[in-house]
Amino acid sequence: MKAFQGELELIEQIRRAAESAGSNTGRKRAGVVLGIGDDCAILQPPRGHEVLVTTDFTLEGRHFRRDWHPAESVGHRALARGLSDLAAMGARPLAAFLSLALPKEMVATQTGRRWVQRFFTGLQTLAIEHGVPLAGGDTSESPSNLVLADIVLTGSAPARRALRRSGGRPGDCLYVTGTLGGAAAELDEMAERAAKVRSRAQRNPRTASETAEHPQLFPQPRLQVGLALLRRRFATAAIDLSDGLSTDLAHLCRESRVGAEISAAALPIHPLASRAGAARGLVLALNGGEDYELLFSAPPSVRMPRTIARVPITQVGKLMRGNQILIVDSSGNRQPLKPSGWEHFAR
């Protein structure tokens, strides 16, 4: 499309971000034959590998709030969403593509440009960590006053080996990585703080080292776990927890044509979620979403390690015949678990 004022500068910024991410990864960028600057990027997956593709919107007012999420978090989360999809299939990232539409005011003002710079810092920091070059995308002036992004992640996995949602079998054990409910709990805190101090709602930038403590602002995609699950042939099915356990488990069960039983007491609840009380913590863990942990099934014969790639692995239930999804409380009572992931900023 036509160049808008400031677009060339923005493209240059993206190019620099791309080069920086590429040159600092310490890996050969064999995957990207041709990056930004032509009609298409050219990728060459490793021999015998298939190519995986996932796209995710990051729209202001839907997926983040500019007054709640620092710019670095917005950039980080945009990339993390796509990386998490690759992780869920056991894929290795090849390249990312960013389509970014910015309000005119943002490109024209110093404050606006600073925001964009910080957005790229957040995105790049995570890209460098996982060795993902930025190989292209699109830019536009936003038609509203909102920041609009769409991120595409490409990856590769050995042919016919990618972890799918559909391979689960009755009797398989169900596992999750890390802890649940933290992202939603932190968002609750952000909302409370914003309500109290409207004028100071804008958060300070975070450094990468702080990210583990900020499950909402800086979720960690579990790429190393996904790769290990594929390599060690542990998992029969896998999905990432973006919508919330209750919703994503329903996806996995539907694609695998099985039911499931989850133990409430077994769920590894994030400390931020526990702090909200046992009942609220459970709700956040089941329905909060945006934790970007992995949910996967494995045959009972697999002796699952307690950690994979230093990430705790917890059994939370098992797959069953039929199509019912039940949650068992500490007294042994079973009740249906309804898919209840929600849109945080739904109007």
Add this chain to the structure above:
Amino acid sequence: MKAFQGELELIEQIRRAAESAGSNTGRKRAGVVLGIGDDCAILQPPRGHEVLVTTDFTLEGRHFRRDWHPAESVGHRALARGLSDLAAMGARPLAAFLSLALPKEMVATQTGRRWVQRFFTGLQTLAIEHGVPLAGGDTSESPSNLVLADIVLTGSAPARRALRRSGGRPGDCLYVTGTLGGAAAELDEMAERAAKVRSRAQRNPRTASETAEHPQLFPQPRLQVGLALLRRRFATAAIDLSDGLSTDLAHLCRESRVGAEISAAALPIHPLASRAGAARGLVLALNGGEDYELLFSAPPSVRMPRTIARVPITQVGKLMRGNQILIVDSSGNRQPLKPSGWEHFAR
């Protein structure tokens, strides 16, 4: 992300569109191993091929107006933009991915759903024509009252053979496909008509057979020409004319590190553009953009056919040493050709 109300229905609509596009192509969908319904789609390019990726925004208010462009045109143009990028590199489409955010009102009302249905009809008609399966994407509620789309096209080309912008050499002849200025001329007409009859500005749906007469509403990506240029090893460099000849030629020259000379009299001007008068027609052809024709260079030794895949090929100039881009008028006067592609809906 979380499902919004109506999202599941929308995803089902996309799935159906995908299946319909796939089943009607009459070709084996060997390229798509796994389509919509998992964390990622899985693609398998032909052996010895590289994978090409391009992403393009289609944002209401920037790239189209809902009161000027019929819904079928919006869907058609979204896909055409990406297909044209593949055409410019001589690639064959593998799969398309659509990220689509719709205003809440649109999903909730009959009129809105009808618009979405027609959008998909436009997209599908072109997808079927070129055998491109829709293999995934993302959906969201739009944070504004605007339709927001981002389309990703993947394709494949024999390794190291894709047509780049950078291969042009001084002395190469410059060619364009089809005619220029038609898309901008039709847009001018649409603007006039809208100004005259505000209440009847909404155009009727168009059928595929009518598309040749509507360079703005239904541009034709030149995939067959691109494939032939690659196969017959004619082109040293190529780019698609999305921004306008003046701007896109500058891109090609910069990447090839050459200058160029264009003959104004040689430009194949679309009848709609000619109708606006000789001077205006020339401006539309040089700067109008959105024609989605191809601009390519070839050594003077190549005996270029008059048509490729039934599309007229016209020599419009040649590449030169240096970095100057000049336009020669009918009296032989040379003047610099400034990149002047513009944003139609820029504020």
